[in-house]
Amino acid sequence: MAARASALKPLATLGRLCSGGRASCAAARAFSCAAARSQLRRVTGTGGGALTGTVDRFGGVTVDLADAGLPGDISEGAFSRLLHDSLAAWKAEGKVAVWLRVPISLSRCAAAAAAHGFTFHHAKRRHAVLALWLGDGESRLPGFATHQVGVAGAVVDESNGKVLVVQDRNKTKNAWKFPGGLSDPGENIGATAVREVFEETGVRSEFRSLLSIRQQHDLPGAFGASDLYIVCRLGPLSYDIDFCTHECSRCEWLQLAELAETANTTPVTSRVARLLLRGLERGFGDIDLPLEELRAVYSGAFYQLYQRQLER
Template identity: 75%
Template sequence: MLSRCAAAASTHGFTFHHAKHDHTVLALWMGEGESRLPGFATHQIGVRFALVFQTKNAWKFPGGLSDPGENIGATAVREVYEETGVRSEFRSLLSIRQQHNHPGAFGMSDMYIICRLSPLTYDINFCTQECLRCEWLPLAELAQTNATTPITTRISRLLLHGLERGFDSIDLTMEELPAVYSGMFYQLYHRQLPQTPKS
């Protein structure tokens, strides 16, 4: 291990930037003024989906954390299958919940992204380690019940609005675009602009 080098580096002004499982990064800003090196990641990204299951004390949407390098839509599809056995496809983003000092994120910030999915299968084979029950429920019932979480109630109402008036007013759809870095792409989530007739 090269951890013994950290003490020697610190005598030359290096400070710890971050540590991961198998390495530690020390940094020394060589430019003028204070260091402009970005801090290490401070958030975890989780995803919830518009399918419903029951935990120990309330109905809520299933969810889970994104793996490093995993797109939000892929997380949604993977997690909903792992928790419910239902295969689905990503449609859009509906909402984002941000919480700081989250106990489940080692006191760091947590961002939960709520996605809208379309089911491809309907048979449920849920994970008994994560929930007591898992079933399809009418959205109107879910939006009115007291046996749920505040976020589940609000998202249920948002979904009802989309079903009644169209999702184009609430969806943030994904478009993949080329990044400025050669050969790389990024995903842009945004509301689609209305099509204007061509003259």
Template identity: 45%
Template sequence: MMGYNNYSISRVLYGSLTKHSRTPKQNNATKVLLSLKRQISSQSFYEKYFGSLNKLERIRDLFDKDVKLENVAKDLLPYSEDRYRGIHVVIDREKKCNPKYHNHMLKILDDSIAEWKLKGKTAVWIHVPIEKSAIIPSILYHGFKFHHAEDEYSSLSLWLHQDVETRIPIAASHQVGVGGCCIDDSGRMLVIQEKRRPVKVWKIPGGFSYLGENFDNTAKREVYEETGIETEYQSIIGFRQKHNFPGAFGKSDLYVICRLTPITFKIRPCPREVQECKWIDIEELSNRDDLTPLTAGVVKVALHGWKNGFKEIDIVTSLVKETDDLLYHRFVNNL
């Protein structure tokens, strides 16, 4: 191949080159390639004449370096693109991780970043499965930073425009918990004492919300897991936000209080978490000093609703039209 002139290469690339063959003295490979790029765009063409895309790379140096081949002729990292023009690369957990792979990864990453910058992409996210953690130093070498991590992978990010302040969002700033304020028809509230607390105080049952779990389902699940009581969701009656929450790794905590009504009444406390569980009258609870600060606030709100009607305190839920989104708001007629 190296012994061929540019005209011969063009004939290999495009058969008879009918219109190019009229001027065989014109051997400017750049013009030939640009013409071919306008006429040929499918991957099948390259594979037909070269067997694989990698073979096409061998002749790239024969052409003017300013000519940019189509993506199909480049050895770039496979990626997807989000609506903010961000690039997402998921490292294949099946490929063997060795020094040769590291070197190959560095070269491809260099080419890929350069290409994405030229195309005006905003940022690159590389998601690394835990099995491929050994390549992370190679990724950091290119200026990537850790963004977040889960059980099975870590994600690193790179903002591509040094002249513009980064718009990469920070990792999740809050953890979300939900508490169940369960009140029966006689005005009793379901409260528990936890085993883990050194001082025994009463609180409403609750816990962390799972990914993809709505507030109402979290409240019902947590109450059932901790007390054995099955409940029906009614409304939200408040939120608590707390920063630098203990055990949240420097993040903030958002705690949603749901009002529930019981379907069953037989208490079966969780033996691992709950020391004691009771139904206690709201009036009595409002006069006790052995409640957690949050529960004391919830009791005051619940007592007002019990005496004056829960419409006074309820935040209800409606479905946003043409979406699956839930809107939480005070009651509005004909919404």
């Protein structure tokens, strides 16, 4: 009860101030501003009244509101004033951009940020990222999610010249194609091909090389993003088919020669089939783009390079 009474004191004080005339209302506004400043001080943990963030090498600041210590019940107005002070500080420091990561639980802060010129950059399941260009001239901030990456696996049995193909259940035309699907964030191309082949057909395989890349724009269902479709050559580790009936209507080991000539396939599939036939006849060294993993110069991480090997 004592805690509740303490919490009600500011409201009671504000009510008494507002019950008097013009002077009392002015006092009420002053009390409200003081309360807002007090809330901001609790937010930042300092008397500075500004958000803190991580500075990147391009002169931008990234602020994650989930880690900013904001009260869960912070009002849109209080956050707007906090952001106003923060933007003034960042401009004075010469920062060129601000990235604001807003968790869905604080989505009301997005409206306050929009009033200061922020726009949506991208969103994921539990947060949205807003951006504001502070530098001179037109915004030079990069866009987001310009492409999606689809990967297919051509699993070739070199002992008999057959390749694993499927017919999609959700297509209007039952054409033969290589099993595949969209690559997950942070997933290597070869890993996507191996995973998708197993999920669709039940056949285990291993990555051998990259064969071809198709680029397409305005693909239906891609939410306005362009599409990259990559076909990989895989080697089989098992042969028994146990295909996913939710995604596929048929799945077979088909002769490459038949796949290359049939009209019951896609243009990409028939061309890759002819490419694989050439590999069987003359060796895959003429068609493969093998994988080489190299150390990244600036990050200490690694990246994957797909490139034809030069003769030594």
